[in-house]
Amino acid sequence: MKLLLILCVVLYGLSMLFILLYSLAQAHLLYRFRLFLRQKRPTLPAPKVWPLVTVQLPVYNEKYVVERLIDAVAALDYPADKLEIQLLDDSDDETTALIQQKVQQYLHLNLQHIQRQDRSGFKAGALKYGLELAKGEFIAIFDADFVPDPLFLKKTIPYFADAKLGMVQTRWAHLNKEYSVLTRLQALALDAHFFVEQVGRNSQQAFINFNGTGGVWRKTTILDAGNWQDDTLTEDLDLSYRAQLKGWQFLYLPEVESRAELPPVMSALKSQQFRWTKGGAESAVKHLGTVLRSEKPLQTKYHALAHLLNSSVFVAVLVASLASVPLLWAKVHYLLPVQAFQAAAVMLFSFIVISLVYFQADAFGKASGRGSFLLYFPLFLSMSMGLALHNAVAVWEGWTGRKSPFIRTPKFNLEGRQQRWQDNFYRSLKIPFTTYLEGLLGLLFLGVAAWGVVQKEYSLLIFHSMLALGYLLVFYYSFQSYRRI
Incomplete structure (x- = not known):
C-alpha cells in the first residue's frame, strides 16, 4: 500500500x-505577445510584377463545402495569368461530379481538376503530387472548409521579397463560432494558438508551424526541406520543422484572416483532435532530438520543446x-x-x-x-x-x-x-x-x-x-x- x-x-x-x-x-x-502589440508592422509595397502562384486545394469527399471553396478561390483578387488553381481531388463519392460541374463556371481561370490513381500518402501525398505539376513560384494551400479573403494573395505575397522567407501563415477566423457552445469553446482554444502562441513564438524567431491551410510556401523551401512526407499525421508541422532547421524563416500575419468552419459535433472534433495530437507526438519523436542538438539558442529550444x-x-x-x-x-x-x-x-x-x-x-x-x-x-x-x-x-x-x-x-x-x-x-x-x-x-x-x-x-x-x-x-x-x- x-x-x-x-x-x-x-x-x-x-x-x-x-x-x-x-x-x-x-x-x-x-x-x-504583449510586446508585439506595441509594434507596428510596416506596409510593404506591391511587387512590380506579381509572381506566378499555385493555389492547392486538397479535397477528399467534401460534397457539402467544395462548391463554396471553389467560388471563394475563384474570387481571389490576383492577375488571372499569374494564378494556377489545383483541385487535388482524391474523392470517391459525388464530390468529383460537383467539382466537374463547378469548374465549367470558371473556364476563364487556370483551374485544374487533378485526380490520382490512389490516395497513397493521403493529404501529404496529394500535395506532393500536385507540387510536381505546379508551375507557381509560390504555393498557397487551403483546406476544403476554408473561405479565403479575396485579397489573401495580395496581402501575403509582398513579404516574399525577403529571399530568406520560406512560408507565410495567416490567422484562422471562424465562420460558425456562434453555432453552439461547442463551437464557441473551440474558437476560444484556437484563438489562444493563433493570437498568443503563434505571435509570441514568431516575434522571437522561435519555431512556428504552418497550420496546414491558410498559408503560402515558397516552392523552393518545400523542396529544399525534403518535400511533403506522410510518416506523421501532421505533415504541416513536420515540414515546418524541417524547413526551419534548414535555416528558412517563417512569418506569421495575425492581421490577415482566413475564415474556416469549426466542427459542430463532438465526433468530428474528436477526429480532428486525434489527428492533431497523435501527429504532434509523432513529430516530437521525429524532430525533438535534432532540435535539441542544433545550434539554436537555449530559449528557442525550450519553446520548441513546449511546442512539440x-x-x-x-x-x-x-x-x-x-x-x-x-x-x-x-x-x-x-x-x-x-x-x-x-x-x-x-x-x-x-x-x-x-x-x-x-x-x-x-x-x-x-x-x-x-x-x-x-x-x-x-x-x-x-x-x-x-x-x-x-x-x-x-x-x-x-x-x-x-x-x-x-x-x-x-x-x-x-x-x-x-x-x-x-x-x-x-x-x-x-x-x-x-x-x-x-x-x-x-x-x-x-x-x-x-x-x-x-x-x-x-x-x-x-x-x-x-x-x-x-x-x-x-x-x-x-x-x-x-x-x-
Missing part, C-alpha cells in the same frame, strides 16, 4: 511539474487525475504528510497563466462573445480535461510509433443555428470504446467529488468536479453525434 501511494505521489508530482514547465513557456509567449510536446499535456492531465483519487483517500486517512499537498499549491501558478493566455486571446478573438469569458472559460477547461483520455490515447500511439490512416474531419457547411448537422452523410457510424470509458470516468470523478464533500475534504473538490463535468459532457456530446443505423 505504501509503495502504491508513493508511486501515485511521484506520478502526480511529475505530471503537475510538466504542466508547470509548459505554463512557464506560455507565460513567456504571453509576454512576447504540447499534446502531451493531455497525458499529464490524465495521469494526474487518476493519481489524485488515491491521494485524496490517503489525505483523508492521514497517510501522507500535509507538506506533500501544500507543495501542490505551487501549481496554482499554472492555472493563473493559462487563464491569462485565454483571457487575452478572448479579448481579441471575442470567442465567448458578450463578455461571457467567466462562463465559457471554466467550461472550456472542463471539456479539455474531458478529452484527456481520448487525446492521451492518440499521444501514446504517436510516441510508440503505431501507424493509423489519415482520417479527415467531416465538414458540414453550417453557419446558422437553424441548420441541422444530424443529416450529414460523413458522420462516423461506430461509437468508440473510449466513449464509454469517458462516461465511466465522469461517474467516477462525480462520486469522488461527492465522497470528498462527505469527508469534509475540499482540497481537490474543484479539480474532481471539473473532471466529472468534462467527461460527462464529452460522453454526452459524443454519444449524440455518432450516426447510428
